[in-house]
Amino acid sequence: MAAATGQIPGDPTPFSVSLAETASSAIQSFAPISRIHQHLCAFHFYADDMSRQIEAHHFCAHLNEDVRQCLVFDSPDPGARLIGVEYIVSEPIYLTLPDEEKPLWHSHEFEVKSGILFLPGVSGAVQRQDLEKVAKTYGKTFHFWQVDRGDELPLGIPNLMMALTRDGQLHENLSQDVEKKFGVSFAEERGRRAYMSGPEHGVHPLANGAGKGLKLELREVALPPTASVPRVFV
Amino acid sequence: MPPFSRFFCNPLLFTLQISMASSDKKPELAPASTGIQGQEAPGKPESIATTVIDAGAKLVQSMKPIQKIKQHACTFALYGHDLHRQIETSHYISRLNNDFLQCAVYDSDESSARLIGIEYVISAELFERLPAEEQKLWHSHAYEVKAGLWASPRLPDLIEKPELENLARTYGKFWCTWQVDRGDRLPLGAPALMMSPQGVNAGMVRPEMVKRRDDRLGISSKDLKEARLEMAEPEWIHPNADYWKQHRKGFAVDVVSAEMKTVAAFP
Numbered sequence: 404m405a406a407a408t409g410q411i412p413g414d415p416t417p418f419s420v421s422l423a424e425t426a427s428s429a430i431q432s433f434a435p436i437s438r439i440h441q442h443l444c445a446f447h448f449y450a451d452d453m454s455r456q457i458e459a460h461h462f463c464a465h466l467n468e469d470v471r472q473c474l475v476f477d478s479p480d481p482g483a484r485l486i487g488v489e490y491i492v493s494e495p496i497y498l499t500l501p502d503e504e505k506p507l508w509h510s511h512e513f514e515v516k517s518g519i520l521f522l523p524g525v526s527g528a529v530q531r532q533d534l535e536k537v538a539k540t541y542g543k544t545f546h547f548w549q550v551d552r553g554d555e556l557p558l559g560i561p562n563l564m565m566a567l568t569r570d571g572q573l574h575e576n577l578s579q580d581v582e583k584k585f586g587v588s589f590a591e592e593r594g595r596r597a598y599m600s601g602p603e604h605g606v607h608p609l610a611n612g613a614g615k616g617l618k619l620e621l622r623e624v625a626l627p628p629t630a631s632v633p634r635v636f637v
Numbered sequence: 638m639p640p641f642s643r644f645f646c647n648p649l650l651f652t653l654q655i656s657m658a659s660s661d662k663k664p665e666l667a668p669a670s671t672g673i674q675g676q677e678a679p680g681k682p683e684s685i686a687t688t689v690i691d692a693g694a695k696l697v698q699s700m701k702p703i704q705k706i707k708q709h710a711c712t713f714a715l716y717g718h719d720l721h722r723q724i725e726t727s728h729y730i731s732r733l734n735n736d737f738l739q740c741a742v743y744d745s746d747e748s749s750a751r752l753i754g755i756e757y758v759i760s761a762e763l764f765e766r767l768p769a770e771e772q773k774l775w776h777s778h779a780y781e782v783k784a785g786l787w788a789s790p791r792l793p794d795l796i797e798k799p800e801l802e803n804l805a806r807t808y809g810k811f812w813c814t815w816q817v818d819r820g821d822r823l824p825l826g827a828p829a830l831m832m833s834p835q836g837v838n839a840g841m842v843r844p845e846m847v848k849r850r851d852d853r854l855g856i857s858s859k860d861l862k863e864a865r866l867e868m869a870e871p872e873w874i875h876p877n878a879d880y881w882k883q884h885r886k887g888f889a890v891d892v893v894s895a896e897m898k899t900v901a902a903f904p
Binding site: 523 | 658659661664665667668669670677678679680681682683684686687690691692693697698699700701702703704705706707708709718719720721727729731732733734735736737739741743745746747748749750751752754755757759760762763766767771774789790791792793796797799800810812814815823824825826827828839881885886887888889890891892893894895896897898899900901902903904
């Protein structure tokens with residue numbers, strides 16, 4: 404299956420195709436992608452299964468000061484699989500969400516303060532400038548590709564994901580693996596981030612699934628008949 | 638004493654509340670969902686400090702997966718649970734191999750564009766290997782390409798053409814995480830499964846939407862269609878794709894309570 408090494412089934416890209424892509428990358432415009440300014444590494448787990456944890460590489464852009472949108476990949480490598488999205492909002496924005504929406508979002512306070520969430524390649528002092536803000540935010544994450552169970556392709560329905568909220572949740576081997584790969588020490592960073600604080604009003608009780616498990620289910624819906632709607636052929 | 642004392646003590650009430658986050662249910666009117674199309678996300682403009690920090694990070698950080706995004710396409714999609722709801726999309730495409738593309742989908746091609754979902758595109762060969770239950774979630778691309786709806790802005794025909802024929806044979810799976818067309822100012826609810834334009838009835842994109850897109854890009858879908866007339870059609874579209882065509886049914890996604898398997902206390 405080779406899914407652990409990120410092997411997607413299929414033939415290698417022919418040279419002619421690569422050439423065409425080099426051309427398109429030079430000629431076309433990629434404005435929304437150019438807004439992506441930051442690489443952030445953290446862990447997600449399934450909203451109904453904390454034991455299934457994924458190292459998640461976020462590539463984030465600011466929509467404005469209070470809202471970020473991130474593409475989530477399973478590694479920082481060129482062949483990385485795009486496995487999900489995460490939206491990040493500041494506390495004031497989170498508080499305006501309808502109550503039935505709030506449980507789908509997770510808090511970031513623990514991840515940031517524990518040192519586990521970090522910006523690879525960026526010095527401590529510089530990353531802390533942004534992370535003190537991130538500590539007060541809430542995130543909403545969906546994954547579409549269950550790479551942790553060895554899926555070679557993105558199968559099934561989306562999964563709502565959650566984030567670490569306390570010590571003891573993160574698998575030791577995942578933690579050490581990331582520390583080694585990126586040459587960081589979570590414990591050291593935790594010490595330096597002790598001054599940071601989470602949301603002004605505390606972590607909202609409805610966040611993080613309101614403390615319960617959540618999952619997504621697929622439902623068939625009947626489509627309205629269209630006989631009565633005249634359509635022009637496009 | 639925590640500032641918030643609103644807890645959902647009634648589990649039944651809690652479940653009902655969560656079901657309102659379904660992909661096909663309109664969210665209650667709130668600052669996050671005004672129901673008015675075209676409104677920006679709430680929030681303050683980016684501060685200078687943020688811009689500076691971001692610029693600094695971009696200089697030192699490696700963004701390899703993002704550098705693999707080398708193609709931009711503009712096309713249309715329909716909500717799988719309500720084909721009358723149609724959107725224009727900007728796809729930013731990264732190729733993993735000759736049979737697989739992964740796309741970051743935005744609601745426009747401007748720097749202020751909102752990330753509205755992810756689409757995966759696979760060759761017919763890969764599609765055929767999927768289980769039948771999985772195939773139902775995917776849509777075909779043949780019509781969209783041949784009808785001139787799929788367009789590659791600014792790219793000369795010569796460069797685009799060879800790949801288009803391959804694209805016409807592919808299948809896509811598109812989850813929309815932000816329903817901006819119904820006025821959501823923030824991404825609300827569960828992801829919605831999207832479908833592709835098709836050449837029959839409910840699958841056809843409204844002409845005024847196509848015209849608006851064409852005018853903005855300075856292109857003509859009609860001309861693209863004519864140029865693509867000669868392009869080989871796939872001999873066969875798999876019947877499990879475009880599920881709604883044969884079954885008149887779409888799919889919605891619900892959020893439901895579940896027993897969480899834990900390894901430590903939560904939250």
